[in-house]
Amino acid sequence: MSQSPPPAADALERALLRRVAAGDRRAFESLYAAYFTRLARFLRRLTPREELNEEAINDTFWVVWSKGGEFRGDSTVSTWIMGIAYRCALKALRRCGAAGEELSADWPDPAPQPQQAQELSDWIGAGLRHLPADQRITIELAYFMGHSCEEIARIMECPVGTVKARMFHARVKLRNLLPDLGGSNQWGGHESVG
Numbered sequence: 001m002s003q004s005p006p007p008a009a010d011a012l013e014r015a016l017l018r019r020v021a022a023g024d025r026r027a028f029e030s031l032y033a034a035y036f037t038r039l040a041r042f043l044r045r046l047t048p049r050e051e052l053n054e055e056a057i058n059d060t061f062w063v064v065w066s067k068g069g070e071f072r073g074d075s076t077v078s079t080w081i082m083g084i085a086y087r088c089a090l091k092a093l094r095r096c097g098a099a100g101e102e103l104s105a106d107w108p109d110p111a112p113q114p115q116q117a118q119e120l121s122d123w124i125g126a127g128l129r130h131l132p133a134d135q136r137i138t139i140e141l142a143y144f145m146g147h148s149c150e151e152i153a154r155i156m157e158c159p160v161g162t163v164k165a166r167m168f169h170a171r172v173k174l175r176n177l178l179p180d181l182g183g184s185n186q187w188g189g190h191e192s193v194g
Contacts, residue, residue, distance in 0.1 A: 010076045010077060010078070013031070013078065014071075014073070014077055016030055016031050017031065017064075017068045017077055018068075021069030021071075022069075028061075028064070031061075031064060032061055035081055036057065038145075039056075039057050039060060039081070039082075039085045040053060040057065042082065042085065042086075042140070043057065043085060043089050045136065045137060045140050046086075046089045046090075046133075046137070047089070047093060052089070052092045052096065053089070055092045056088040056089035057085070059091070060081065060085040060088045063084050063088070064084065074154075078151075079151040079154050079155060082141070082145075082151075082155045083156075083157070086156060123178065123181060124174075124178070126181050127173075127178045127181055128174075130173065130177050131170050131174070134156070134166055135166045135167075135169060135170035135173070136170070138156070138163055138166040138167055139167065139170050141155060142167060149163045149164055
């Protein structure tokens with residue numbers, strides 16, 4: 001399930017992070033360029049409010065710049081940065097009183113898809129919108145961003161067992177919701193003969 005960066009990519013990011021810790025602005029710009037779009041896409045799942053997402057991204061990179069030397073290497077750089085972004089976003093949501101806000105329904109897809117693939121994507125997106133925030137983010141991190149359960153636990157600062165439980169409950173809810181959301185004659189359902 002995990003699509004973590006290959007060892008060479010993580011080694012490159014670790015080298016960049018060491019340079020950032022030493023005050024190298026070009027290394028910081030490289031990390032920023034590598035992560036900005038990924039973080040923006042991820043944070044849109046937490047809230048559709050662009051100003052909060054921008055604040056969380058800025059706060060994330062401030063932490064990367066100021067605390068890069070404190071990275072212990074217990075995870076990949078990707079997991080470390082995603083965890084910072086997740087916590088910064090939650091903090092921004094709490095600060096503006098939007099902590100209970102529903103996750104964004106806007107899941108932009110950068111590449112055009114054939115009709116059926118787009119319908120499937122919309123159908124799954126509709127199902128995901130019915131999940132509680134913690135389950136939805138867990139599914140997002142696992143299936144759309146390729147993080148392992150261990151990485152998700154680090155990002156969300158919870159035990160691996162909690163991640164697995166969230167995934168289990170989310171899959172059960174989706175299994176029960178998706179047939180109703182898809183209609184009776186979509187996605188393998190039975191057409192009624194009239």
